[in-house]
Structures are given as C-alpha cells and as structure tokens.
Amino acid sequence: MPVDDDSNRRLPSSAPIYRSLLEPTRFAQFLSIGVIGAIVDNSVLVLLVEAAALAPTVAAFGAKESSILLMFALNERWTFEAQSGGGYKRRLWRLVKSNAVRVAGASIGIATLYVLHVRFGIWYLAANVLGIGVGFLFNYTLEALVTWSVHTEDRSVE
Template identity: 45%
Template sequence: MSDPGPLEAVHDGVVALRSGTRLGQFVSAGLVGMAVDNAVLVSLVEFAGLSPVVGKVIAWEAAIVVIFAINERWTFSTFASGDREALARRFLRSNAVRLAGLLVTLGVLAGLVYGAGVWYPAANVVGIGVGFVVNYVAESLYTWRVQYGER
C-alpha cells in the first residue's frame, strides 16, 4: 500500500482526532493536570513569592509530568508501546509539543493579569483552555502518532 498524499494524510489525521473516547480521556487528564498546575502556581506565588509568570513555568512542568503519565497509561496506551528509550522520546516530544501550549497559556495569563487585572488563577485557567486545542492536536498526531484506522 502506498503512502497517502498530503490531502489524505490531513483527512486521516482529522478523523483520528474525532475519537470521542480519546478526547474525553485527554480532557480528564488535562483537568487533573490543571489542578496540579494551579496548586503549584498558587503555592509558588503565595508562599515562595514568585511572580505569576515565573511560577507558571515551574507549575507547567509539574503538570506536564502528571498529564504525560496519565496519557501514557490511559488515553494513548494503545499507541504507547515500546521500551524505555521510546518512552523517553515520547516524553521529550510531549514537552516540545506542550511548549507551544505553554506559550499560548503564558500569553493569555500575562495579558489578562497585567493588561486586564484578572486574578491570576482565573487567568491561568483561561489560558489553559485556549492552549488545549494546540495540545490535543499536537499530542495526538506527533507525540503518540495517532492515525485513523489504527488501534
């Protein structure tokens, strides 16, 4: 069987993203990660005296570790086969992918906190919501390489 052309590949990717079960699991993992993210963020701002933006960067990585573990074992478990080296590659890809989501989240957080005076935990939740689409698409297609018609 030959490789699909660019239009077929895009179509197959879009169809693969429409899995309601996988999307629900991804959202659930994200909600756990959001709770971790906000708990770490508030702790770092309120108790360690960090700025919301600096605290967000640290909180982001803590949440990424939790989200990756949930997605690896649950959401994308059928795509997560392989040895430790493969696991390490997926973790690095996940961090790279989520960097785009972090930049979106940081932009929204900074804009809402410093530009509009929004309370930083609320601004963080809004930013996470905005970055969700970028994360779901990139994690599905790049980190775990989900394709239509597979598993």
C-alpha cells in the same frame, strides 16, 4: 441516466487524521487528564505565588512543567495506551516530544496569563485557567499527531 451514488466515494486522504483526532473516547480521556493537570497546575501556581512570593508569570513555568510531566505519564498509560509501546527509549523519546509540544502550548497559556493579569488586571488564577483553555486544543492536536501518532493507526482503513 447514471445515478449519483455517494456510498462509493472515498474520503479525502486527510480523513484518517480527522477521524483519529475526533475519536470521542480518546478526546474525553485527554480532557479528563487535562482537568487533573489543570488542578495540579493551579495548585502549584498558588503555592509558588503565595508561599514562595514569586510573580505569577514566573511561577507559571514551574506549575506548567509539573503538570506536563504528570499528564504525560497519565496519557501514556490511559489515553494513548495503544500507541505507548516500544520500551524505554521510545517512551523517553515520546516524553521529549510531549514536553516540546506542551511547552509550546504552555507558552500560549503563559502569554494569555500575562496579558489578562498584567495588562487587564484579571486575578492571576482566573487568567491561568483561561490560558489553560486556550492551550488545550493546541496541545490535544499536536500530542495526538506528533507525540503518539494516532493518525497512523487508521492507515489500513484507506
């Protein structure tokens, strides 16, 4: 009678993608940079709302873009350093892709801010923090797969 030996079974072809996304060090680095980005985002938001008297949902656009640029630079140098080569043109292309991904994530965050603040009366800063949290997993997944293509580094494992 044949023995069912699980050790010889191959992982599905999507395994390298999941393995790359779930790599704990990279995820922790991305999260750490996200915390820095959230601090910048909220600081700029408060400045624009309180000093420039902009509506929170309008001010959020400037706050988000300032944190997006900072987080790209930090992720480029630390979190995704192994995927960051290629010179000026490739770095600029990654910045464009990162900005597109993050603008989509920021839209999720701004929509959350709008709904929580305008519709439910939650303080704008608390609503913004919740919006950042909602956009985090979206941003991490697309940044890792689209901007820095981390899943391609595991192709040799298959």
